Amino acid sequence: MSNASLRPRRSVLYMPGANERALEKAKTIPADALILDLEDAVAPDAKADARKRVAAAAASGEYGYRELTIRVNGPGTPWHTDDLRAAAEAGPDAVVVPKVDSAQTVREVEFALQAAGAPDRTAIWAMVETPRAMLDARHIAAASERLTVLVMGTNDLAKELHAEHVAGRAPLLTGLSLALLAARETGKAILDGVYNDVKDLEGFEAECVQGRQFGFDGKTLIHPAQVEPCNRVFAPSDEQIERSRRIIDAFEEAAREGRGVVTVDGRMIENLHVEDARRILALAEAVSGR
Numbered sequence: 001m002s003n004a005s006l007r008p009r010r011s012v013l014y015m016p017g018a019n020e021r022a023l024e025k026a027k028t029i030p031a032d033a034l035i036l037d038l039e040d041a042v043a044p045d046a047k048a049d050a051r052k053r054v055a056a057a058a059a060s061g062e063y064g065y066r067e068l069t070i071r072v073n074g075p076g077t078p079w080h081t082d083d084l085r086a087a088a089e090a091g092p093d094a095v096v097v098p099k100v101d102s103a104q105t106v107r108e109v110e111f112a113l114q115a116a117g118a119p120d121r122t123a124i125w126a127m128v129e130t131p132r133a134m135l136d137a138r139h140i141a142a143a144s145e146r147l148t149v150l151v152m153g154t155n156d157l158a159k160e161l162h163a164e165h166v167a168g169r170a171p172l173l174t175g176l177s178l179a180l181l182a183a184r185e186t187g188k189a190i191l192d193g194v195y196n197d198v199k200d201l202e203g204f205e206a207e208c209v210q211g212r213q214f215g216f217d218g219k220t221l222i223h224p225a226q227v228e229p230c231n232r233v234f235a236p237s238d239e240q241i242e243r244s245r246r247i248i249d250a251f252e253e254a255a256r257e258g259r260g261v262v263t264v265d266g267r268m269i270e271n272l273h274v275e276d277a278r279r280i281l282a283l284a285e286a287v288s289g290r
């Protein structure tokens with residue numbers, strides 16, 4: 001079982017770093033994690049001011065159980081180095097790095113964070129959102145132990161592919177799968193991309209279900225109204241919890257009788273199903289305190 005998957009990251013909400021009201025409001029939004037954004041949601045003229053606001057918010061200790069992260073501007077931009085330095089000093093739970101294209105980029109970010117005195121607890125979350133990142137995802141994911149989470153950037157990916165945003169996301173499925181394979185191979189968590197139509201909660205929920213069925217740990221979000229449905233879809237259901245308990249009980253009883261295989265509800269259960277049942281119960285336990 002991957003340790004990275006045990007911390008609930010069902011709902012991960014972006015908010016513009018320049019928006020003081022959103023930063024304040026986030027203290028009461030029941031998202032599992034927050035991404036205080038310095039990149040796309042902040043205009044060039046507002047970057048320096050947003051950097052100060054975000055660093056102060058991250059250092060405030062006022063966001064409770066929510067995992068607090070800062071998305072810096074990407075490598076090669078005029079703001080990247082100053083953003084990394086400010087983030088290292090603020091010491092959030094993670095620094096989210098957009099447009100990570102290679103393992104080398106991860107190592108450079110790791111070096112810069114260390115040089116700037118970032119605390120050990122500050123992880124790296126790498127955004128994979130380009131064709132090159134999809135094709136190199138396993139090397140990116142394995143580049144550093146400090147890297148704990150891959151984050152899909154499906155808007156940038158669609159743009160780079162010249163793909164259309166369509167229900168079911170057929171043009172993106174190869175990329176989503178490659179990134180998932182890389183995350184699972186390396187024991188990292190992985191978050192699905194955002195759903196842009198904030199008024200279409202039905203379409204949003206369908207995309208959450210698709211992400212969960214694929215195996216994502218949670219989804220990145222852009223509006224508070226998306227948090228509750230996302231938390232619900234990515235949490236183990238009562239039915240899953242009850243079935244997981246029965247699987248474990250039935251398998252343990254069979255093991256006491258010297259058998260390594262059993263059926264539950266007419267379906268074959270082996271040790272691998274028990275491992276998955278334990279993962280589901282551990283996630284349910286972690287979520288229940290929220």
Ligand SMILES: CC(C)(COP(=O)(O)OP(=O)(O)OC[C@H]1O[C@@H](n2cnc3c(N)ncnc32)[C@H](O)[C@@H]1OP(=O)(O)O)[C@@H](O)C(=O)NCCC(=O)NCCSC(=O)C[C@H](O)C(=O)O
Nearest residue numbers: 014015016022025037040041153154155156194222223224
């Ligand atoms: C999408 C929005 C611009 C919509 O804004 P707006 O029309 O103002 O929303 P509402 O009027 O419905 O807002 C209601 C209240 O909720 C607060 N709010 C809104 N969004 C957030 C948020 N993200 N976090 C916290 N609070 C939020 C408003 O302030 C209102 O509060 P109140 O006045 O007290 O009632 C807007 O939602 C928004 O800016 N969302 C975030 C956009 C963003 O961060 N984009 C960048 C990340 S996505 C990305 O880059 C993807 C990736 O890189 C890729 O490639 O795919």
Ligand SMILES: [Mg+2]
Nearest residue numbers: 129153155156
């Ligand atoms: Mg992007």
